[in-house]
Amino acid sequence: MxxxxxxxxxxxxxxxxxxxxxxxxxxxxxxxxxxxxxxxxxxxxxxxxxxxxxxxxxxxxxxxxxxxxxxxxxxxxxxxxxxxxxxxxxxxxxxxxxxxxxxxxxxxxxxxxxxxxxxxxxxxxxxxxxxxxxxxxxxxxxxxxxSFYGGVADLLAAAVTEGMTGVDRLTVGYSVTGWRMTPAAVRTAELLIGEIDRVTFADGAQRVGPVEIRNTVFPFPPPVGPRTMIAPFPSGEVVTIPRHVPARTVESQLTASTFEEQQVFTSQDATPEERARTEFTVAVQATAPEGGGRNGHVRGRDIWWxxxxxxxxxxxxxxxxxxxxxxxxxxxxxxxxxxxxxxxxxxxxxxxxxx
Incomplete structure (x- = not known):
């Protein structure tokens, strides 16, 4: 065959x-x-x-x-x-x-x-x-x-919340270092940064409209530890996760330090070997309405691969x-x-x- x-x-x-x-x-x-x-x-x-x-x-x-x-x-x-x-x-x-x-x-x-x-x-x-x-x-x-952004978090959210009958808040935290964007990724980032109307999911409903961007802290597991985050980070799992997780609020966040690295927006000509040096942790924290909750994470290298x-x-x-x-x-x-x-x-x- x-x-x-x-x-x-x-x-x-x-x-x-x-x-x-x-x-x-x-x-x-x-x-x-x-x-x-x-x-x-x-x-x-x-x-x-x-x-x-x-x-x-x-x-x-x-x-x-x-x-x-x-x-x-x-x-x-x-x-x-x-x-x-x-x-x-x-x-x-x-x-x-x-x-x-x-x-x-x-x-x-x-x-x-x-x-x-x-x-x-x-x-x-x-x-x-x-x-x-x-x-x-x-x-x-x-x-x-x-893909890395979206797909991995969607799977992780399902795994973490399996068997939970209710989730008050589900937060996806991305810690990414050494990100070297391709030309298409730079164009995408420019579109997202300039976006006025954003997709969000809060209080059990999906909305599209202006959102206040804020800094918050996400408790990554060691060795990353608590990090200052950009919230919300505009990634598509805010659309997919509520389809299968009984959450009232879903939000993605990205380490603020990711965009502070000089090479992020100037690396369109980076070699494949240079792009492979990205290090990441993707973590999910799900809190239950009555308190407590669950968490899980993945840790690895090379978000592109x-x-x-x-x-x-x-x-x-x-x-x-x-x-x-x-x-x-x-x-x-x-x-x-x-x-x-x-x-x-x-x-x-x-x-x-x-x-």
Missing amino acids: DAPTIAIYGANGHTGRLVAAELLARGARVLLAGRNGAALDALAAELDASARDGAGAVPADGPARVRTRAVSLDDRDGLRGLAEESAVVVHCAGPFADTAVPVAEAAVAGRCHYLDHAVEPHPVKRLFDTMGAAAERAGIVMVPQL VGALASAEAAVRLARGEGPSKAGVLGTAEAFPAVPFLRRLEQLGAFTLHL
Whole structure:
């Protein structure tokens, strides 16, 4: 039986390259897609050579495991054709406020599962608000923000609150050091920093509107310890977590020191090795209405690779028919059992998990 084909839109970006390598390591065939055909062809030659030399690679005279497709976001027919040839499309080309809808619509039209690496809450909310019924009719699963920001926290929140009948407040704390943004990430950050109307979830309701940005303190476990945080941090899990956690308030926060590091906004030309030096802790604290509560965290290195690893693992499961029993737009923890998925990522070296 032939290995499934998984398309990667935005494949020649940093995240797309990492996703492609992870998929090839799992035996998938990849279809590299994006606007720059020459860059895609160069990447394909590099990846195909590595795949043929690696363990379990197809013979030299076997079918190609890496193909390319140059297609722009305004080419609806081209995007649909991409989806029709694929079992899953992994969307890696941000900012997703601009790019999510065309690729997601093509996935529905082509009856192809869809994953993306969005961090921004608005495009995540838009997929849930507008694409759910269409995805159900097409019989596909769509999981936005299955990446480091968003996806990991969504899984961790489900794992921490498993069995809790009520949660007064769930807080996600991100401690990130050494973050080196890609050009697309810088554009996304600029959009988020300048955003007036933000998505929030408080007192049991989702709202969109102006929000006062404040500093607070989050109690990370040692060795990080309590840190000053930017709150709220605009990440998409504020949309997904309330779908499966009975929380009155959900908020994400990011260490204030993250954006104080000089290289964050000036590292567009950083090497892959430099980008891999990020260190992180993602922690979830869930307080119960009657007092007390639970917490858990993951700790690791290289947020880019962890996000790519998570989406590659999910894409292969969907392509093999090992996804959720229901179709539609789902959060990461709705699509995959939280603790087993986190344990699998831990086994693959993404982080250490503490529950």
